[in-house]
Amino acid sequence: MKIQPLADRVLIEPAPAEEKTIGGIIIPDTAKEKPLQGTVVAVGRGTKDEEMILKAGDTVLYGKYAGTELEFEGTKYLIMRQSDVVAVLA
Numbered sequence: 001m002k003i004q005p006l007a008d009r010v011l012i013e014p015a016p017a018e019e020k021t022i023g024g025i026i027i028p029d030t031a032k033e034k035p036l037q038g039t040v041v042a043v044g045r046g047t048k049d050e051e052m053i054l055k056a057g058d059t060v061l062y063g064k065y066a067g068t069e070l071e072f073e074g075t076k077y078l079i080m081r082q083s084d085v086v087a088v089l090a
Helices: none
Strands: 009-014 037-043 059-062 068-072 075-081 085-089
Touching: none
Parallel strands: none
Antiparallel strands: 009 037, 009 075, 037 059, 059 085, 068 075
C-alpha cells in the first residue's frame, strides 16, 4: 500500500531535525524547531485551475505551519497543497 495525494496536494518527507547541544545540554526532540525543508515523495495530478509543477524527488521549502502531519509505516510525512510550498531548492 502506498499514499497517492489527490488534486493539488503533495506528500513530503521532512528533513530530520538537527541535534543541538548548548553547553553540553542536549535539547529534547519536543523543543527542537520543526524543519522547514523536505523531499517530495508523491504528487497529485493537479486541478484544472492549477497545474502540478512539483515532482517526486524535489527538495522544497514550506511554511512553518503548513500541511497535515501523518505517519505511515513508521515514517513521518506532511501532506499539503502545492501552494503551501514556497520554493524548490536547485
